[in-house]
Amino acid sequence: MTIKRAHLYLLRHSSWSVVLGMVLAFTSCSPRATIPDTGKATAEAAPVSAPVTTEEEAEYEVPVEYYTLDNGLKVVLSPDETAPIATVAVYYNIGFRNEPKDRTGFAHLFEHMMFQGSENLGKMEFIELVQKNGGVLNGSTRFDFTNYFEIVPANKLETVLWAEADRMKGLKITQDNLTNQQGVVKNEVKVNVLNQPYGGFPWLDMPQYANKNWYNAHNFYGDLEDLDAATLEDVKSFFETYYSPNNAALVVVGDFEPEEAKEWIQEYFEDIPSSPVPPKPDLSEPRQEKEQRFTKDDKLATRPALAFAYHMPERNTPEYYAMGLLDQILLQGNDSRLYQALVQDRGYTGSVGGGINSDLGNMFNYNGPMLWMGSLVHDKNVSADSIVAVLDEEVQRLQEEGIDQELLDLALVKMRSSLYDQVSQMYGFGKADLLASFALFDDDPARINALEEEFKKVTPELLQKTIREYLRPTNRTVLVVNPQAQI
Known part of the structure; x- marks a missing residue:
């Protein structure tokens, strides 16, 4: 193997x-x-107790x-x-x-x-x-x-x-x-x-x-x-x-x-000896003040692709949790603003994906600067500028129209569902991943039980503040894949 x-x-x-x-x-x-x-036979699984229902929402x-x-x-x-x-x-x-x-x-x-x-x-x-x-x-x-x-x-x-x-x-x-x-x-x-x-x-x-x-x-x-x-x-x-x-x-x-x-x-x-560990290197990133655009030739690709990335707020800050909810509103699921705009309304692509710590984890299991990132493969008759324009329109619409309590509540429901999916993933591994990350990075694995409350603290005003600072075009990098393969 x-x-x-x-x-x-x-x-x-x-x-x-x-x-x-x-x-x-x-x-x-x-x-x-x-x-x-031990040779000890495993007993039958203990019966799962019926959930207790109260007037208050049951907390897991x-x-x-x-x-x-x-x-x-x-x-x-x-x-x-x-x-x-x-x-x-x-x-x-x-x-x-x-x-x-x-x-x-x-x-x-x-x-x-x-x-x-x-x-x-x-x-x-x-x-x-x-x-x-x-x-x-x-x-x-x-x-x-x-x-x-x-x-x-x-x-x-x-x-x-x-x-x-x-x-x-x-x-x-x-x-x-x-x-x-x-x-x-x-x-x-x-x-x-x-x-x-x-x-x-x-x-x-x-x-x-x-x-x-x-x-x-x-x-x-x-x-x-x-x-x-x-x-x-x-x-x-x-x-x-x-x-x-x-x-x-x-x-x-x-x-x-x-x-x-x-x-x-x-x-x-217990008897395994410890060793001196070098100090953690400086991982800090400077504040980005100008949009960056790059093109990458791909000799094997047959269709163009585009990715965008914005530098994230520092981990565990109020803005960090706000970005988690903005990710749900803009990018996660078929009801997200970017899916609706790019796939359903304009037909530029069949899908758009991404997120925080996209493809290498989740928004909780890292400990340094991070990107909120999205990507799509699209038709050749669709320009990169038109895709970026849609991205700007959707961000601007959130900023101009504001985020009311109904939209915020929907984002919280989606985040809660995503978090529970993570905890239950792969017969205990998803839960272990969060516990290990919080132990390593925060010396506090019990943080797993505080995440939902942190997201509930996010207000529409905080979301607007986060959009202004972190979803500005000057905080963005755009990468375009130029297809070189002959069909």
Whole structure:
């Protein structure tokens, strides 16, 4: 099996309906003697209590228990007896943005290295261990973290915790493994970007055009020369620096006993030594004062495409939450203003998509400058200027007509639905993703239960203020794909 980076786009669109069947099948094997296996049969799923209805709107609350081990590892536990499944996620506070200069793509390369064997599990044995016990697994590299997760039958939780601790404690770093994975990553770049129409558009391209700070604007997939230049010493240093427990968060979601899970976590993770972590680099972006426009020739594309991006407000500010609601009004769903204007009314395109942290996550799982971005592929007889004019018209209409309480309430309903979709995504992984992100970035995974209230604080006046500052044309970057393929 080839492990490759899973963008959230892929997670959303993959056929994950097979996961539940796989997990509930309880296909298991006898692990080697050194691998802990309780052998405990999983009981039937606890009955779900009927919802309590009151005159007030029922509030859903995610159980959160949060603590830190002596070595600095952040631990989040969130029991859920809905199904006999457990999800384990380990997030390391290293991503595209803060990888070393002159080693572009190194964070992603190292994600691949984490599947090449550890002290007690040989190459591919981590994958086999999870799959033969009825589970699924994957890893991905994002702006501000690299993550690994497993979804397994609940009675295999201890086994997976042991395995994650084993590779955190000692990855098998060899020249053969490095050379092999350099080739795998270079091939992935060729297949997913260089040899694909619209490859890297806009998720990989736009940050490089819109941002000025190298950390936000370099090629996250990695230049092929930089990937070739990575040495064994680079890999060892990277592992010792960024894959230490004090630079990580461990999340367990699902059907488990918290006290039992704590004992396993203490046993397997507590003795892993911490390491000094370098200070976070300066990620700040200057205020954009002039619209930027760029054109990219695409030898494989047959139709033109356009992407637009606006710099976001700082994370967790009132304007940040306001932008989340403006995203719902302008871009999310078939009732959004841009879908109606570009697809339904004018027929410029068949779809328009995007959002905050589009294609690489969601508006919650990043920790630095970000773009609100939209994109579309359109007919050749439609000019880029006409599309941008529609965008300006819709933003101006919001500003001139204002956003009344009815429209604000609709945006809140859509946001609430989107948030609940995220929390329930992939049998616990969506919930684990938010909990890990808030633990890493805010030291407060319980923020997951405060998000809805933050959006409710947004007023029509705040929305107008946010439009004026963040949706102004001078805060915008436009990227046009010029098709070069002959039909």
